[in-house]
Each structure stands twice: as structure tokens, then as C-alpha cells.
Amino acid sequence: MNTLAQDWVIEVEGLGRRYGQRAVLTGLDLKIRRGEVFGLLGSDGAGKTTTLQMLAGILDPSEGRATVLGYDSVRKAAQITARIGYMSQIFSLYGRLTVNENLDFFAALHRVPEAERAERKARLLAFAHLERHRDRMARFLSGGMQKKLALCCALIHAPPLLILDEPTTGVDPVSRREFWNILYQALTEGATILVSTPYMDEAERCTRVALLHDGRLVACDTPARLRAGLPGKMYELVARPQRRALAALQRVLPQAAPYVFGERLHLRLPLGGGDEGEWRAALIREDVQLETVRPIAPSLEDVFVALLPSAEVAPPLAAEVAVGAAGPAIEVQDLSMRFGNFTAVDGVSFAVQRGEIFGFLGPNGSGKTTTIKMLCGLLAPSTGRATVAGVELGADPRALRSRIGYMSQRFSLYEDMSVGENLDFFAGVYQVPRAQLAARRGWALQLAGLRGEESRLTRTLSGGLKQRLALACAVLHEPQVLFLDEPTAGVDPLSRRRFWELIGEIAERGVSVLVTTHYMDEAEHCHTLGLLYNGRLIALDSPQALRTGMRAGEMLELECDQPIQALALFRDEPGVQASFFGDRLHLLVDDAAAARTHLLARLAQAGHKVQRIETVPLGIEDVFIAFIQMEQARLEAVDVRRRKAR
């Protein structure tokens, strides 16, 4: 390894890869410095996995070159694979080996000296909170535990470079936080980290990020500079009625890209405020009441939405609100589902009103999909009862199915059929009356933003368009209740925003929407949230009420020189949960005012220069973590009591 290359762990020039005729990645230039946490962002199909596989030396590029740890990624691939740590997106453990045996195997594979093995294993297991599960087979661990174990396996030989492909997708927030803490620990030990993620909030944790879209690099910089580079300023409005306000703003200020964020509207105004008089006047003309306007800090997602080409903007639908009888559209009482010894859903009760958007949140395996399947009549519950769209579960499956719409995780479209053929097929399946067919079809095409594209092959649509077509197919027959199972997984942020607008419009027509997601930021779009964990509903309320009701503590954001050392300082501090956040630290404390002085004293004592320390609002994810920790404490108490009784 030559000494000049020491500073750059990864150097990429004009890297590209094609499969047959299809270019997956084109002309990527990138340099990653030693000690960085570098984030690779993008939706499904943007080229993230291909890039990472090429950098890991397990895929040869079609064009360009990459140097990793000073070695050419093609000619010296063996040198790279022998040194780095890598975690593929798919399940990378041996399910029939125990936690301990998996670690042993990877330690042997990477030639970790026998003498160091026990010590490294013990440390990693402690960090991952997996000591108690040493002898469990990997396939019986929860999704979050599996990801943590896979990370431990990738770290067992203390690699100088760690390449991670979407390591936290679908993982519960507590495991996700622990996962990042292990990563930062590796960072303090001198590793460089390259991680891909679909979550924008994780991008904030990186020192630099690169955004890929359609196989091309769209932007690459530090999160702070990217935010600063956003033209204009972000504002948050509260305006009622919101739908009408959005329509007016979209008409008058299309370049401001207004979008709905729960109860609020976000928009980006050009510097100097644009013509504020004009849009305010437009809102008044539409009889909209503007309650508050305040500037907000842009998120990375705002930055990326501004950077992405906005090709497929569908016109808003005419709001022909069909309000039916009030009252709950879904009522669930004590619903449970057991598979053998395993309880997938455990005594869940909730209600969804007409026109309400109910968000079902929870990690993979928490029981979201099982609950939806029961409510759609696809799975008979073990105990409990539920009424959906006025039909008692199990009473009249045919009537139930004609009143509900369902869109599954993998958009159940026929890829080899055209847009129109897909619509016709679903119209047939749902028995849309012939007289209404033409009207419904036209409406659905408008909803999907695919007017005039009926003959296009579904396979050629982008992820965002497929998603909207799938939604259109699910609502063709005007269902009263709509079930959406992770409808936004793997879709780019712009399409996700448009999609949530559509859901909002559908709900305003009186349709009740039950939607699951593992993007925590999407929780803001829902009227009511239910947090599922291990099959139990551990939180149920509006986002606002959950945030104010839960005493989750307060968050201090700290900017200082040498944040890595500062993190080590707070690791064993009682009453402080410290985590890395890009170039800053986040410190969760009970009382910000009291902790502030104490923490500043500790930092001064250790010789750190503090640039900034201030209280920041808690994210909905912080609130969920508090709920999950409470539930974990409860489960442990039950466990202890049971053991005593024995």
C-alpha cells in the first residue's frame, strides 16, 4: 500500500456497471477519507447495492476503476476481500448456527488469532446486548438482533473499512439505535464506514452523504453544506382547510414544492420571500385561513426532493368529498393470532373512523402484516373479533372483500401487462359494474398520473409510478376501507411525498385508510398511530398527543471539536444516552436545563471546545424508543416474576 493513498480509503473514477443493455450505474466519481461515516442514499434501483458490491471486490465494473485501501478493485480484489468487513442487504448469517457459532465461524474465516477471539467476541456481544442469546440459533432471533449479530460478524476481525448495504431496513428503532452505537464504537477504533440507507434521518448521522438516482450521482457533500446549499428557505404553515390551501399553493407557487406534513404544510420560498403578498392573497381568495407561518430548518429530504428531477407530478384530484355515515369503519376488539406456540398478534384493540388515516408502525415481525391479513379476511383470528366496513369478520367474506381495497408490500401488479390491462384485470376481479367501468378507469389513470399511457408496459414504469398504479388498482371499486401494507418501501422521497398526498385525498373522500410503514417520519402523515411491538399494541394516539404525553426526556444537540472522543466521554455517564449524529452529538437527558451545566463542565474538564449546545425537539422515533424501552422493562419484570414463581 503506498503512503500517498493512506488518506483516501476509497477512490472511484468513472465507475459504471451494466447488465446486458441496462446500465445500473454510470460515471460515478467518489473519494472517501479515512475515518468517515459515508452514507450512500437512494431509492430501490438507484444503484446503491451495485456500487457497494463493486467496492467490496465481489463485482467487476463495466467501466471506470475503483481503488479500495490502496488496492485496485479488479486486479487486487483478493486483497480487498481479505481485509474489509461487509454486510450484504440480505440475511447474511447461518440460521442453523447459534450466535456464538456464527461469530466463531466468521472469526475463523477472517483468521482472527485464537488468543484474541474470546475477548473480541465478548466485547461485541456486550455492545450488541446479545450476551444472553449466545446459544440461540440465529434464525430464532428477532430481525433487529439478527442485524446486530451480522454487524458483529462483520466487525470480528476489526476491519479498517466496513461496507454495509441497507443494514437497518425494517429494524425496530431501539435496535437501530444500538446498531449505530456499535458502528460509532468501530469508528472510534479507527474504522472507515460506508453505509447505504433508504432512511433520510440516517443520512444525518453521516459525515458525508452521496445521493444516487437512476444510477447517477446527484449530490455529494456534508449534510450541513447540502442543507446550506438549498436555494430559498423552508417554511411551515398551518392552514385550514389544508387540502384547499395545498391546491392554491401548488397553483401559485409550483416552484416552492409545497407538501403536506401531517397537520402542517411545508414549502420552500426563494430567498427574499418571493411574492409573499401574492400567495397570501391566493389563499384568502380560496377562503383558506392561515393560522401560523414560521421558518424551519430544511431536512436532508427537502434537499434531495429539490435535487431530484420532478417528472411525474400528477394534477390534484377534484375533491368530490362523499361523506357517508359517521362512525368507526374498523373496530377491533382483543384480536389475537397464534401460530403454534408463537403469538404473532396479542390482544390488539383499536378503532378507525371514516376518513381517518391510521398508521400502523412497528419493526419487521411485529405483527403488522398478520393483523392486516386478519382484517382482510385472509386469515382467521385465533381469538377476538372485529368489524370492517360494517361486516363482522368471518360473517360474509364476499361482502367484506367488495368493500375493502388492499395493496401489498410488493405492489401486486402484473409486470408483463400494460397499465390498462392491469386496471381491467383488477376491475374484473373486484367486479366493477360495466356501466361505471369507463369512469372508474379514467379516474384511476388520473390518480396514478398515467393518463394517455394506458398501453405502456408496467415493467417500464418507475418505482413511484408502479406504486401509484398499484394504489389505483386497489381503489378502482370504491372501497370504504383501504389497507396499505408498506406502500412506500424502497420508493424515492419525492414519490413518497406525492403518495402521501394521494392517501390524504382518498381519505378526504371518506375512505378509511390503514397503512403500515417502517419510515418513522411518515408517522406525521397519520391522524392516529398505533405502535406494534412483539405483537402488542404498546402505544395508540395522535402523533401530537404521543409526543407530548410521553415523558421521553429532552434532547440536547452538541457541536464540539473531536466529537468521537466526546462520545467516549459520555458513554458511561448515568442519565445520559449519547449518540453520534453526523458531526454532532445527541444527548438524551431527563432535564435539559439541569444536565446542560453538568455536561459542559465535564467537557471543559476533558479539554473539549464546545461550539454549540442547545435543546432540539424530540423526533417521533425518540418517543417510540421510549415506549419500546418501557415495554422491554415490563417484559423483563414479567420474566423475573415467572422465574421466581418457578
Next chain:
Amino acid sequence: MKSLIFAVMLKEMREIRRDPITIAVAVVLPLLMLYLFGSALSLDVKDASFAVYDQDGGPASRALIDRFSQSGYFKRTHDIRTEDEIAELLDRGRARLVLIIPPDFAQQLARGETAELQALADGSYSTTAMVILGYAEAIVQGYALERTRERLATQGGVAPLALVRIESRVWFNAPLESVNYIVPGLFGVILMAFPPLLTALAVVREKEAGSVQQIFVSPIQPYEFIAGKMIPYAVIAFFEMIMILVAGLWWFHIPFRGSFPLFLAATVIYVFCTVGIGLLVSSITRSQLVAMLLSLLATLMPSFLFSGFLFPIYTMPTMLQLYTYLFPARYFIEISRGIAMKDVGLEVLWPQFLALLLYTALVFVATTRLFRKKVA
């Protein structure tokens, strides 16, 4: 530095031990196949059903019919009264052979004329039909010879009848029981059927699950990974062989005349060869379905058709005879039958041993070359 072969072996052993399906495929299926094929695959003709249309009905024709019944090859199941019944019996497969004796059979014999009989065989199984007609002819010949002797004797024969007799003796399989050569052949077929399949699936499963990417990103050399996968499955295959060998001897009472140690030595080479073929298949496929189809096509089918297991190689067209050299089952079956039936040793079988060794080495080298630590 300790080789990584051991690490992969240990991991593989642990996984196999905890996977009931692998164990079932390794233990139950070979025994089932041995039992079914050993019992069902028989080319012997025994108690074949035969029907008689005896239009003569005299003592001469009855004597002939008795010869058929007493031969052990035929069992008289039907007596035909009208001509229509003949077609009926053959169509329905109720009779493998129909013997038609004309009304003037006895008279013709008495007049010293040549009497004509008609034998109709069901040719839809051509091999058995040939055997059946052969037996029928031999029985009739014997009958005719005896009649001639009797006539000569009654006429106070002038000169003794000169005869040529063939004293036939069958070597290696005196009772001509097909089970005696089917089962040693089955050893070769069964070991070609299951171990490659198990091995191919074991690797492709890792490819499908994605855990093999973790192997790619490690210092391991392809040969270490392949040997680490190969050895546990070869050990399993070896015990599979012991198991079917014991079961074969015990269920079917086949004779095993030769040397057990030599047979086991051949087995050791053969299991590495078959498991290696499984790995070769796995290194060029990505999905379990394709791996399964390909390993069946590359192993089970040729070991049935082109190994001499059922169809003797020397009766095949020359091109096909050359083709059979491509499949290792041919060499092993020759070794297996050679040892079990003929009690021959290396002095005769060394070419087959050598071919098998070369084949195995070639498969290992090819697999190592084709196994690339790349996802595409």
C-alpha cells in the same frame, strides 16, 4: 496458519446436523430407492401367464402343454375356447404368450408330417417377449426331440440318432437372477443420485440466501471453500454407501464374492467424484430449482441410461458407447459388479480405478476454476 477448510467443514457439519430435511434425503431416500428398484427392476421371466387354444385336445397336445406348465417359466392362466378370445387376452395383457394348437396336431404327428404350432407373444415389452419366445422354442424343441426318439424306438430304429448337445454354464450369476447385477449397479446409481443433489443445493442455498457474499468478502481461497463443503458431504455419501451395501446384502441376499476393502476404496474415490459433480453444478447455477434440474440431468439420467446399469454398453451404437465414457457411473458400476459378482481385483479393474481418479481430480480442478468470488 490453520487452513480455512476446517472452519468451513465445522460450520457445514453443524448446519447439516440441525437440518432434518438434509438428513432425510441422505438416509431415507437412498434406502427407499434401493428397496423399490431392487424389488421392481427385474428382467427375469418367471411364471409368465400363458393361454392355450387347444383345438386338438388329444394326449399329444396335452403332453406338450404340460411341458410348458412344468418348466417354471410359464403359468397356465387361461384356456381359450373361441378364436375371438385370443385378441382379447393379448389386448388386456392377461396373457404374455398364447399357444395355438391346430385340430389335426396329433394326426400330423402320427403321419410323420411336420406339425405346425403357433405362438403369439405380447411384444409391448420386447425384451421379455424375446426371452419368452426363446423359452417356448426350447420347450417345443425338447418335445419334438423326445417324440423322434420314441418313434425311432417303436420302429426298432436302424441307426442311433446322432445329437449335438450344448452344456451351458453361466458364470458370475449362475441362477441368472437379475437382482444379483441390479443391486451392485444400484450402488453406483444411488450414489450418483443423492449426494450431488444435496451438495449442489447446499451451495446454491447459500447463494440464494445471500450468506455466500459474506464468504466472498473474506480471505478464503476457492479451493478451501470447495474442499470444506466437499468433505462433509463426501463423508455422508460414504456412510450412505455402507448403509445401502448392508441393506442390499440383507434384503436381497445378493452374493458379494470379492474384497470389501477394495470396494470401499473405490467408494471413497467415487463419493468425492459425485459430490464434486454437485459442486460443479452449484458453481454455475444461481437458483435451487435450476441446480436441482441440472444435477438430475447431469447425474441421475446418464447413470441410468449410459452406465451399463440396465442396458449393456456393448449393445449400444459406437457413438453412444464412446459417450458413456463421459459418465463416472460407468466406471464405478464396472468396479462394483467386478468385485461383487466376479471377485476380480485391481489387476483387472485398474483402468476403471484410474479413470475414476482422473475424473475426480478433473471435477475438483474445474470446480475450483469456475467458482469465482463474484456476485455476477
